[in-house]
Amino acid sequence: MTIQTLKLEISGMTCDHCAKTIEKKVSAVDGVVSKSVSYPEKKGEFQFDSKKTSAKEIIDAINSTGHYKVVGEIKKENEESTQFDLIIIGGGSAAFSAAIKASELQKKVLMINDGLPIGGTCVNVGCVPSKTLIRTAEQFHFANHPNFSGIKPGNNEIDFKEVIRQKTELVEALKEHKYIDVLKDDDNVTIIKAYARLLDKNTVEADDKKYSAENILIATGSTTFVPDLPGLKETGYLTNETLYELEELPEHLIIIGGRYIALENAQMFARLGSKVTILQRSNRILPDEMPDVTETLKEYLEEEGIEILTGTKINSVNRKNSKVIINASVKDEEKIIEGTHIFIATGRKGNTKEFGLKELGIEIHKNSFIKTNEYLQTSIPNIYAAGDVTGEYLVIYSAAYEGSLAVQNMFGENQTKKDYSVFPYVIFTDPQVAGVGMDENQAYENKIEYEASTIQLKDVPRSLAARNTKGFIKLIRDKQTDKLIGARILASEGSELLMEISLAIKYGITVKELKQMFHPYLTLSEGIKLAAISFEKDVNKLSCCAV
Template identity: 50%
Template sequence: MTCDGCARHIEKVLDQVEGVKQAHISYPQKGGEVQLQDDAPAAEQLAAIVNERTPYRVTGVEVLAGPTSESADYDYDLIIIGGGSAAFAAAIEADGRAKHTLLVNDGLPIGGTCVNVGGVPSKFMIRAAEQVHRAGHSPFAGIGSVQPPLDFKAVVQQKRQLVGDMQQKKYLDVLEKLPNITFVKGRAVFTGPNSIAVGDNTYTAGRFIVATGSTTRIPDIPGLEEVGYLTNQSLFELEELPGKLIVLGAGYIALEIAQAWQRFGSRVQIIHRSERILRKEAADITEALHGFLTSEGVDIQLNTKVERVERQGTDIVVYARQNGREASFRGTHLLVATGTRANTTGMGLDLAGVELDEQGRIKVDSGQRTSAAHILAAGDCTNTPAFVYTAAREGKVAVENAFDPGSSRTDYNALPWVVFTDPQVAGAGLDEAGAQAAGINYETTVLPLSEVPRAAAAMDTRGFIKLIRDKSNDKIIGIRVLAPEGGELVMLVSQAIRQGMTANELADGFYPYLTLSEGIKLAAITFSKDISELSCCAN
C-alpha cells in the first residue's frame, strides 16, 4: 500500500465478502483487522480474495480472539476518554445517534486546553496587549501616541471571567443537554481491549474514542525543575507582570506570548536552538516576522542550546552554548514553550492493542482509526494537525466511523491555519517546499501589502501575500500570508483549493474595494500582470 486510498480499496473488497462484518485496513500500520461472522470464510481465503481482486498482496495472517462483537454484554456502546474539543464533538455526535456513552475526563477542567489554558485565554491576552501597543503607536499624523495606564491584574481577572463564562456556556451547559451521555471525572486506564478502570470502578464498551489531548513538553535541562519554570498554563494566571521573561522556544506559542508580554511591558528574550523562528515555514516569512518582533524590542537569540539553568537570588540564569561559545542569560521568569507531548502515557493503551509513534502520539488513519479496530482516537493525542478545529472534526469523524465504518474521513490538503502574532502568519495548502516534494511544477507570486489599498489606507503595510499555483493547469495549490489580520484571508483560498479553482478564476471574482481580501485578487492577477501596471480598479 502507498496511501490511505489503497487501504480503502481493500476495505471495499472485503466488505463485499459474505460473512465479513467489518474490515479495518490502515495504511500507516501496513495491515488491519477483519471482524467476521460465524459463517465467514477462513482467514487464508480472505487473503486470497485480496490478492486476486486488488493489486496488493497480503503477506501474513493471524487469527485473533477477543470480545469485540456487537452482541457482547458491555456497560456502554461507547466510552470517550477526554474532555476537550475532540471529546465533546464526539459526545455530541454520539448523543445524536442515541448511543449509550460514557465520557471520562481527568486533568484540565471540562473544555480542555483551548478554553481553559490555550486558544481562548491566549487570544484574549494577545488582543489586550495589542490595545496597549496601538494606543502608544499611532501611524496617523495629528494623532498623538500615549502609553495607557495598565492594571495587569484587572486584565488577568477579566480573562478568568471570560474563560469561566465560555466553559459554562459551551461545555457544561451543553453536557447537561445530552441525555445519552454519562460523565465521570477521573483518570481512565485500559485494563483490556474492552475495559477501563477509573479509580476503583471498571467500565466496559464495544467501542472507544481516545481524545486526551496534549500538554507542554518539558525538556530535560539540568536545574529546570528546581528554578520554578512557567508554561502557558501558569503564565496566564500570573497577576503580576514579569520584569524580564525568558522564553525557551520559537514556535507559534512562544512567539505569540513573547510579543504580547513585550507589549504589556515585560522585557522578553527568546532563546531558540535553531537558526530561524518558526523553522518549518519559508525563510521569507520567518525573516520578515523576526524583524517585526525585534523592532518592538523582543530579543531573539538563535543557534542557542540551553545546557543548564539555576536560580541566583530573585533571578533565573540560563547557561547555554551559542554558535559554539559559552553564553548566559538572566531573567526574572522562565517560560517553557518547546512544543507539546501527547497525553498517552500510563493509559494502558498497549493492553488495548493501540500503537503509538516515536513521539508517543496515537497512530491514526484518515478515518481516525487506530491499530485496534474498535478504538479510534482524535485531537492532539494523535499524529494529526494539532488545532482545536481539527480536533472537533476528528471527534465527529471518529464516532461516524465507529458506528458506520468507512463512512467519513478527514482531509487536510487545504487546511487553513493561523499564528496570532502581529502581523499574523497564516496559510492553507502547500508552500514551495511542499509543492516541490509533491513533484508539482509550481509558480509563486508575492504581493507586498504596500500594494493593497486597504493596508495603505490603514497606514500598516507590514507583510505580503503569497499565492502558489500549479503551472500545468493554473490551479491554486497554496497560500502563505504575513499581514495584520492575515488569518482572515486564508479561508477564502482554502475553499478555492478544495474546489480546484484556477488563479484566473480567483482573480475574476468580486472583491469589495478597500477590504483586505482584495489583496487575494491582486495577488492572483499578478501571475500574469505586473502590479505596477494595475490601477486601483484592477481587473
C-alpha cells in the first residue's frame, strides 16, 4: 500500500503545547510514520502505513482527546497517477539521492520500497546503529582503560538494554529527519510501500497495480551472503539485520568472517564485555590490505582479548543446549570452538531475486549483483542500477553518488562516466584503517616507479600528547612526478586525515608542496606533513615544527 499523507484541519488548539499533545496522541497509533501539527495554522499532517492503520483511526485518536476536533480533511488536488518519468525500486541512500535529483529536474518520480524500512541498510541496520554502538563501546573502554596514569578507572558498568534503546532512538530520529521528512512535501515524488516486480522495460507491478515510466532505477541494496555450512541454518545465526536488536550482551560471540564488518563488530562487542572469537578463511584479516596494516591491527585487537583464528575452514556447526559448537580446521589442525552466538560477516549479495530481472534479461554477476556499464546502465539501456545492488562499492556515499549520477545520465544531455579514481574509505576499528588511492601492490601492477614513506604515531606530537601512539601514516608517491598516488593510515581518528590526501591526489599536489603547507602543531594532520618530510629526512632528527 502507499505510504499515505493525511492533512487535517483541527479545532480547539490554543497553544503549541496543544499541538504537541495531539502529536503524542497520534504517535500511539500503530502504523503512523510521521506527524506534524501546527497550532498557528490549525492544521496537522500525518504520514501512515495503510497496511497498519487508516485515516479514520488517526482522526478518531485526535477526536478522542475531548479537547480537539478534526473539522475537515484537506484533499489533494490530483488523483493518483500511474504514469511517471522515473520509477525507483528501493528506499535507501541511492534511491533517495536519485529521487531528489529527479525532482530538481522537475521529473515525476515513483519510489517503491519494502523489506527494510525507508532509509535502507545504512540508517536501519548498518552505518548508523553500528557506528553509534562503536562509539558507546569506545567510551566504555577508555573509562575502564584510560591512557593516562593519573586517571583511576572506576567500577563502570554497561546497561546494554539502555545502549540498544538509545541506538534505536537515534535510528528512528535520523530515519524521519533525513529520509521521510526530506521527501514528504515533495509534490514530484510518490512513495509506495510494496514489493515491486518488473513486467517489461517500462512497466512495474506493485500491489496488483501497474505503473509505467520512461526510465527505471533499481536500488534494492544488498544483504548478508550466508555461506552454505553444514548445520548453520538449523543452529541459527545473527546478521547485521538482527545483531543490533539483541537486548542481552552475548556471552561469547563467534564471528565468521574477517573483513571490515567482522572486525568493527568484534572490537565493539569485546569492549562492551563479550568474549569474541573471529574465524577467518584467508590467512590474514582484511586480505586486500597490505600486511603492515593487517598484522599491526591484528596485534592491537588481540591485545584487547579478541581471539583471531585465520586459515580457518568450518566443517560443521551445531547447537547443544545454550551453546553453539563449531568444528573447524585451523591451518590443518582440528579445533572445536564453543560460544553462545554466531554472527555471519562473510560478505554481501545483491537483493535481486523475485524482481523479474532474470525474465527481462538483466545481466547478473558475482553474488547476485547487477552488472552495469560506466554510465550505470544495465543490459537494458533505460533500466539503471545504483548503490549496493551493483556490488562495486558498498558504502552509503558511493550509493548516493551513483543514484544522482544515474538520474543525470537518464535525463541529461550528456552522459557522465562514474569515476572512482580517488575513493577514500574507512574501517571503524580503533585504531581506524583509512585508505585512498593505490597501495604498493597496485602501484607495482600499474608499473609506476613508486616510493613509500611511513611515520609511526610515536613520532607525531599529537599522538604523544594523547598517549595513544598505536599505528602509522603511510604515503605513497610517484618518484618521477613527486605526486601522491595513495595513502594508508592506521590511527585513532585516522579517517579525519583522508580528505587532505584525497584532494592532493585528485589535483596533483606534489609532496614538496604538501611539506610547504602550514599544519598546526599538535594536530593529527601534522602527521601528514611529517610523513611527507620523511621521504627525504629522518624526522627523529628534527626539532618540533622544524622542516
